[in-house]
Every structure is written in C-alpha cells, then in structure tokens.
Amino acid sequence: MPLPETIAQIFKRKQKSYKIVLILSLIEELRASKRERVSYDRVKMRFLNYFIAEQERGNRVDLPQGRKLWREASKSRLKDILNSPVNALSHILYVDLRENTIGFHSQIHRQLGEEGLSQLERLANEELQAYNAALQRFSLQGYLEKILAEYTSAKMEGFAGHSLGTLFRQTLPSELKALPSIDEQYKVQGSIGQGNWATVPWLAVLDKRITETTQHGEYIVYLFAEDMSAVYLTFNQGVTKPIQEKGRREGYAYLRDRKEALLDLLDLTNMNKDENIHLVDSGLGQDYQVSTIAYIKYDRGNVPNDEQLIQDLENVIEDYRLYVESVIAPSDDEAIDEEVELLPQEAEPLKDEEVTSILHHIQSHIRRQGFFFPEHLIENFYLSLKAKPFVILAGISGTGKTRLVKLFAEALGATRDNGQYTLIPVRPDWSDPADLLGYKDLSGRFQPGPMTQVFVEARQPENRHKPYFICLDEMNLARVEHYFSDLLSVLETQEWRESEIQTQELISSALLGIPEDRATYGGLGIPENVFLIGTVNMDETTHPFSKKVLDRASTLEFNYINLQQYPQGAEQDAGDPADLNELNHLFLRSDYLQLVDAYDTHQELVVRTTERLVKINTLLEDIHAHVGFRVRDAICFYMIYNERYGLMEEEEAFDWQLLQKILPRIQGSHSSVRRVLLGLMKVAIGSSAGITVNVQELMDDDASPLYLKWAAGQNPPGVKHPQSARKLAYMLRRLEEDGFTSYWLS
Structure with a gap:
C-alpha cells in the first residue's frame, strides 16, 4: 500500500538534511522501544550521532550554526536546530515537552503501521542519499557558470521563491563557510534583490570585526555584470554612506581617493588595480565600479576550475585579514578606526525557528510584571503586527490594552526612557493630521507633532534597526478618518527600495510637504522600524470605524475577562529573562508587501x-x-x-x-x-x-x-x-x- 500523500510529500521542501535525519532517528527509536511515544532526548542523540559519524568519515554535512564540528554543538544549539524540522513536521509529529516525548500523531501512527513505517524509512534513506551526493558535488565553478548562464532569463520569471534566490542566500553562503579559510569571524551573504531582481547580484564575505554590511567598510564581494558576460571577484568598499553624505560627485571623488590610499597599504597579489571593471553601462552598477579597489575577472564560459577559484579567494582573504588586523590594531592614525566605529551596522535577519523562543521570553516578561493575557494572544498580537504595522486593540476599559503594548515593547527594550515607546493620548477635538504630525506657527516655522518627532528619531542612522512603538490611546475619541487619514494613505505607499549591494528597505511616500528644515524633515515617511498600535473603547462617547480604517488594521478584542487570574509567583516562571534589548526591528517588520512576494513559496x-x-x-x-x-x-x-x-x-x-x-x-x-x-x-x-x-x-x-x-x-x-x-x-x-x-x- 503506498504512503499517504501527506507523508510521501514531507521531504519535498527540504530544511537542509535535518527533516530527513530526524525522521530516521525517530523510526530507529520507535523500533528500539516498541512504543508509540519515545524519549525526545534519545531521538536528539541519534540525530546528533549521525552527523558526528558522517564528519568523522570525512563526508561533507550541513554544519551547526556557529560550529564547524558537530561534536562541539551544545544541547541548547541542538534544541534550536531541531525546532525547525519539528515545526515543519508538526502535521505528522507530536512533541510533548512536559513528558519530553516525541512520536507520530496517533492517527498517523495507526495509518502507517509497520509496513508504512518501513516504506517511510526507505523513502528517507533514498532522499538522504541523494541529498548527500549533491552536497559532495559542490562546485564553485559550476555555480558561477550556472548564474552567468541563467540569471538573465530568470529575471523574466517570478521573483519570489526562485531557485537562484535560494542559491545566493542559502546554498552558496553555506558552502563558502565550509572552506577552511573562512572561519567564524566572517559573515557570508548573497542577494538577488528583495521584491525585485537586482541589476547586479552579489555574494559577499565580510569580516565582522569591521563591518557586517555592504553599505560601509571594506569587504570581498563577487559582482556579476548586468549582461552576465563576466563575474568579478573584488576587494571592495561600501558605497552607500559616502554618496548619501557627500552626494554622488563628491562621493565618487572620496571613493577614488580612498582606493589609492588602500592600494598603498595592500599587496592584493594577482588582482587588477585599474578601473576597467565593467558591470553596467549606466545606473546603480556604476557606483560599484567606482568603489572597487581591485578585482579578478572571470568570463562566462571560461571560469577556471575549483582549485584556481578557491586559491584566488583564499589569497584575497589573506590580504583582507592582514588589512583588518592593521585597522583594529592601535596606531597613531585613527582615521580609519573612527570611521568604522561610528557607522551603524546592518540588521541581521532572524531565523524562523528563533521566533518561538523570543515570543516565549516576551510572555515570561509580561507574567513577571503580574499580567496574564489569554492563550495565544501574544502570538496573535505579534503576527498581526508582522502582517501590517498598524493594530487596533478594542474592548472594555481596564482590560489591559495599553498595558499590553507597553509590556510588549519593554520586553524588546523599547521604553519611554530611551524614546522607543511613546504613548499619545488622543483628544476629542482633533480634526486634522496637524495634531499628530505638526503645523506651521504664526512665524511660519514648522512645529513637529508627537508622531513626527518619533519618526525623525527612528530614521536616524544609529536608530534605524531599533523597533519604535507608538500607542495612540483611545484613538476613537476623535474621528480616526479625520486626523489619521494621511497616515492611512501613506501606509499603502510602502515599497521596497533597491539599494546599493545591501538588504533592501521599506520606504513610503513623504507625510509632510516641504518644510523649511529639509535636513530634518525632508522626505519623511513612516520608517520601517515604527509600529503603530491604537487602543479603543466602544461606548456612547466614541466614534465608529469606517471600512477604510478596518481594511488597514487588525482588530484585537479584549472583552472576555476572567477576574480569577492572579499574578504568578517567580517559582512558576523559572529561568532568567532573556536580554532582547539588541533585537532588531526585522523581528517585526513585514517580509511581504504584495501577495506575489510570497505566492511561489507558500502557494x-x-x-x-x-x-x-x-x-x-x-x-x-x-x-x-x-x-x-x-x-x-x-x-x-x-x-x-x-x-x-x-x-x-x-x-x-x-x-x-x-x-x-x-x-x-x-x-x-x-x-x-x-x-x-x-x-x-x-x-x-x-x-x-x-x-x-x-x-x-x-x-x-x-x-x-x-x-x-x-x-x-x-x-x-x-x-x-x-x-x-x-x-x-x-x-x-x-x-x-x-x-x-x-x-x-x-
């Protein structure tokens, strides 16, 4: 009898080899114990022992994050690794954390029987064998030629979920990290754009001691010409900050002067140091050409073998290492150090499997403050904010609506004291956006409103990856459509901005006209790290909402109250609170703007x-x-x-x-x-x-x-x-x- 479709397809979308090895480990333990539920710890050990044994045989395997050897993986790291495949297989697996057991759902277990279990085991072994064979066949030459051959035609296809995106963001970074010359001090990152295809796709190696973003600092990056005629291995410098601060003409002059200074410091053996790198005829790629310090060109159809490619890369990495060590060492010339220290770092995206743990810590923080909210309300609040950065909390007075916003923000390090949490009480006489955004006084000077002040602060370079929360208290005391209309409209203008060799950002249209102080308020929209929450009470003193408002917000209701919920003692919530103060705004920022962004991967x-x-x-x-x-x-x-x-x-x-x-x-x-x-x-x-x-x-x-x-x-x-x-x-x-x-x- 063939396997049920729900089981036969579980390996169709792989999460490295982890799902396959987890299923095999579970089947082995089920057979050994002859029980329907088995020890989760014993399954974890079988899972770990597989990877240890493969590494000791000299085979290439998926590596645990932060480690090159599976023997060095801690229990907490192993738990985090397994969270992802367990969640992905939750429709067939059941995990009881209280009993520390794991097994198939009872219905699935009965449906499989011994024959089905054997079929599933054979399927998993076949998938694992094919996966490992592909893993051993990694070829940098093959991947570079594949990109050069396929990228132009791929740009005519759907962007979301495309295999080239997986290649740049996951496969190539993972493979390069396995090279002996790229240790834990390096970050490997690739991009084909976000939301739209990039003109010049890239794959970068960054030394985290001086930079974790391609916006500034120095790094190694493979740059692909727009016409895919060649790929360049380059030693490069961030172009975004100089052009933002100095303008394009002066920024180019600065980058060329900086290039000459760096060439005096570095050997960059066997690399071209001229300006003949050619990525595009016009547009964004010109910035990359100016910022390149030295390069090696590989023509399509003539990319050298893996040994030569890896040798070239290791030579550049060695020069890069010597340069970084000279920069971070104390010296009389502090100019370079100063630049590196002052520039902000790029936000590191979270892994999906980390979200559950973070939400648990948020719930723990709320309970420690003596508050208890219904089951899954925190998860619902989080998902609502993630889907749209505007949420309405409705219900009778005294149910903790405003308190929820404050405690949720506090758990993420956003407080009144540091300016990342702002409470704005709405007044009944508000009739236009000026009360929130600001107005010109009698002398013609712009006086910013409370929301504008938060927006200005949130978009400062040093703050742009911190989450900012604005709570509009009792927002329906005045007609929301009157004073909030501009913000509702601007929310709909958000779009991805394709930026220079970096993770893209969400931008919106400007909220204000053209105030005199352009440096402070010019082009001010709703920053991507600001999240709006309104609290409302529905009684005879308030105004109803129009569909325009309801369409743009999620409405969470607080009407079902259990007065017999009491504060929990410290012993009921064991464990130290996690420090989430450094958590960046990507935890909450939307990953999708239009359904096309997610359709291919979640069809x-x-x-x-x-x-x-x-x-x-x-x-x-x-x-x-x-x-x-x-x-x-x-x-x-x-x-x-x-x-x-x-x-x-x-x-x-x-x-x-x-x-x-x-x-x-x-x-x-x-x-x-x-x-x-x-x-x-x-x-x-x-x-x-x-x-x-x-x-x-x-x-x-x-x-x-x-x-x-x-x-x-x-x-x-x-x-x-x-x-x-x-x-x-x-x-x-x-x-x-x-x-x-x-x-x-x-």
Whole structure:
C-alpha cells in the first residue's frame, strides 16, 4: 500500500538534511522501544550521532550554526536546530515537552503501521542519499557558470521563491563557510534583490570585526555584470554612506581617493588595480565600479576550475585579514578606526525557528510584571503586527490594552526612557493630521507633532534597526478618518527600495510637504522600524470605524475577562529573562508587501486561505461588507507567518483572522444581516462538529450550557472556529434583543 500523500510529500521542501535525519532517528527509536511515544532526548542523540559519524568519515554535512564540528554543538544549539524540522513536521509529529516525548500523531501512527513505517524509512534513506551526493558535488565553478548562464532569463520569471534566490542566500553562503579559510569571524551573504531582481547580484564575505554590511567598510564581494558576460571577484568598499553624505560627485571623488590610499597599504597579489571593471553601462552598477579597489575577472564560459577559484579567494582573504588586523590594531592614525566605529551596522535577519523562543521570553516578561493575557494572544498580537504595522486593540476599559503594548515593547527594550515607546493620548477635538504630525506657527516655522518627532528619531542612522512603538490611546475619541487619514494613505505607499549591494528597505511616500528644515524633515515617511498600535473603547462617547480604517488594521478584542487570574509567583516562571534589548526591528517588520512576494513559496496555503475567503465573501456580498485584495493579502500574510514560525494550528490562526478582519465589518438591523451572521456561524462551527445551529439556544443565557461556557471565555467543544463562533453568538443575541447589531456593541 503506498504512503499517504501527506507523508510521501514531507521531504519535498527540504530544511537542509535535518527533516530527513530526524525522521530516521525517530523510526530507529520507535523500533528500539516498541512504543508509540519515545524519549525526545534519545531521538536528539541519534540525530546528533549521525552527523558526528558522517564528519568523522570525512563526508561533507550541513554544519551547526556557529560550529564547524558537530561534536562541539551544545544541547541548547541542538534544541534550536531541531525546532525547525519539528515545526515543519508538526502535521505528522507530536512533541510533548512536559513528558519530553516525541512520536507520530496517533492517527498517523495507526495509518502507517509497520509496513508504512518501513516504506517511510526507505523513502528517507533514498532522499538522504541523494541529498548527500549533491552536497559532495559542490562546485564553485559550476555555480558561477550556472548564474552567468541563467540569471538573465530568470529575471523574466517570478521573483519570489526562485531557485537562484535560494542559491545566493542559502546554498552558496553555506558552502563558502565550509572552506577552511573562512572561519567564524566572517559573515557570508548573497542577494538577488528583495521584491525585485537586482541589476547586479552579489555574494559577499565580510569580516565582522569591521563591518557586517555592504553599505560601509571594506569587504570581498563577487559582482556579476548586468549582461552576465563576466563575474568579478573584488576587494571592495561600501558605497552607500559616502554618496548619501557627500552626494554622488563628491562621493565618487572620496571613493577614488580612498582606493589609492588602500592600494598603498595592500599587496592584493594577482588582482587588477585599474578601473576597467565593467558591470553596467549606466545606473546603480556604476557606483560599484567606482568603489572597487581591485578585482579578478572571470568570463562566462571560461571560469577556471575549483582549485584556481578557491586559491584566488583564499589569497584575497589573506590580504583582507592582514588589512583588518592593521585597522583594529592601535596606531597613531585613527582615521580609519573612527570611521568604522561610528557607522551603524546592518540588521541581521532572524531565523524562523528563533521566533518561538523570543515570543516565549516576551510572555515570561509580561507574567513577571503580574499580567496574564489569554492563550495565544501574544502570538496573535505579534503576527498581526508582522502582517501590517498598524493594530487596533478594542474592548472594555481596564482590560489591559495599553498595558499590553507597553509590556510588549519593554520586553524588546523599547521604553519611554530611551524614546522607543511613546504613548499619545488622543483628544476629542482633533480634526486634522496637524495634531499628530505638526503645523506651521504664526512665524511660519514648522512645529513637529508627537508622531513626527518619533519618526525623525527612528530614521536616524544609529536608530534605524531599533523597533519604535507608538500607542495612540483611545484613538476613537476623535474621528480616526479625520486626523489619521494621511497616515492611512501613506501606509499603502510602502515599497521596497533597491539599494546599493545591501538588504533592501521599506520606504513610503513623504507625510509632510516641504518644510523649511529639509535636513530634518525632508522626505519623511513612516520608517520601517515604527509600529503603530491604537487602543479603543466602544461606548456612547466614541466614534465608529469606517471600512477604510478596518481594511488597514487588525482588530484585537479584549472583552472576555476572567477576574480569577492572579499574578504568578517567580517559582512558576523559572529561568532568567532573556536580554532582547539588541533585537532588531526585522523581528517585526513585514517580509511581504504584495501577495506575489510570497505566492511561489507558500502557494498551497495561499490558495487554501483564498478559497475560504471566496466562500465568506459570497455571504458578505449580501450586505455589501465583502473584502477586497488588501484584506485578502493581509490575511494570507498572517497565515504564512504563522506557518513559518509554527505558532498555532492553521484552523486556530484562521479563527483569529475571521474574528479580526471579517466580523468587525458587520453591522445593521436588516434581516439580511441575520442571514449573514447565521451563514458565518455555520462556517465557524464547521460541518464536522456535530453541532446543529440553533439560534435561540445560542442566545438563551439560562437554557444553554453551550452559551454559558462561551460567556465564561471557554472554547466550545468540537467547534472549528470557537472565537468567531462565540462572537457571532453575541452578535445574534444583540440583533434579537435590540433589533440592531454590531461587532463593537456586543
């Protein structure tokens, strides 16, 4: 009997060799113990021993981060390594951290049986053999020729998830790090652009003692000509900062003078030191040509063999090492040291498997402050911010909305004292953006508003990788569409800026006109490291939200309160708090702006989610509350991040999105509203729950134990989307009792 499709496809998308080795280690332990659940520690040891044995045989294997030898991998590092494949296989594997056990889900275990287990073992061994064979065949020559041959035609294809992106960002950096000459002091990074294909793709080796970014400092980089006629191994210098600070003409002069000074210091044996490097005829690549100090040219179709390529690279690395050691050594000439010390470093992207651990530390910080929020609320808050940097926290007064923002920010090192957390109370008389952004006084001078001051501070070079949080307290005391309209519009103008040999940034249109102080406020948009959160109370003193606002935000509701939740003692939350003060803003910044950015790599999830929304839209059209592409994209991004980080089951994540992005749009008194609510109730309960939708039963406080459980904040048993079902029950009851219902009034 063939393996079920869900199991046969588990190795289709590989995470190095880790998923394959994990499955083999688990099968071995299952056979040895003859139990359905086995010791997670014993599986970890089998996993580790495989890689140790392969290395000792002299075979090339995937390396543990921060180590060249698997024997040196610590227990904590091994745990972090396994988090990624365990999360990726969570649909078939079950891990009980309290019992420290692992196994297949019971249904999967029964479905496999001994025959299926043997088939899965054979499949894993075949995949591992093919993977290792490919790993041993690494050829730098082959990869360079492949890029030169395929990049031009690849630019006509979809960008997201393209195999050349994986080659530049993962495969080549991993392979180069395995070379003996590239030790842990070096960072290897490649790029084909972000969001769009780069004109000049690159692969860089950076000494972390002087720079971790290609924006400044000196480094080694392979640069590919735009027409893919050649690739250049170059000793280079950062071009971004000089041009930003001095302008292009003076910046070029500075770079040429700096090149002459560096050539006097360095041997750069067998490298060309002229200016005949040719990357582009015009445009961005000209900056790279000017910034190049020396180079070796490899023509397409005539790239030398691996031995020569690696020898050339090792020669340049040796010159680079000697240069860096001369720079960091004390000397009378401090000019170079000063430049290196003062320039900001590029943000290091997080690995997906690190997110769960960071969120755990945030939750621990919140609990230590004596606050307790419902299960998965922190994960939901994080995913909502990640999908869109504007979130609304709604609910009755005193439920901890403002406190959540403050504590979440504090856990990431953002406080009032360092200016990374700002609370702005909204006033009822605000009628235009001037109260937030600023205005010109009677003398004609621009007076910045509180939000503008944060934006200016956040975009300073030394701050641009720190997260900044702005909490608009009781933001619906005034009409949001009036004073917040400019920001809502600018949020929609965000786009990727293709920058010079660097990780790209999100930029938006300018918020202000052209104030006199252009140096401070010129071109000021919403910085990518600023996150906006509004708190709202819904009562007779406040204003409702328009669909324009709801489309651009996720709405988290705080209405289900358990007063018997008490502060936890220190012994209940063991372990020292993690220091997340140095965590950069990429933890929260969106990775996608348009669905095309994520579609290729998450196509199945996007299609499943969109099909759900199509069915829901059919119901919503009856009351003109259906959603458009903006809401679809935001929900898909939320679901993708959740799947990447392994935070919640897919149904639970969609439940949050149904509650936050769909239900707030519904209000009215017509019978059509009742039909829509009933239709959505059927969606929320699910066809397999075995529960009949009885509206009277759902609304009756006394007669229904189901309703009483929902009112107490418990999840209804067997319901597909319990959060949404509970909210819909309240909205239906409000419609029956008052003749009018709204998400905000229930």
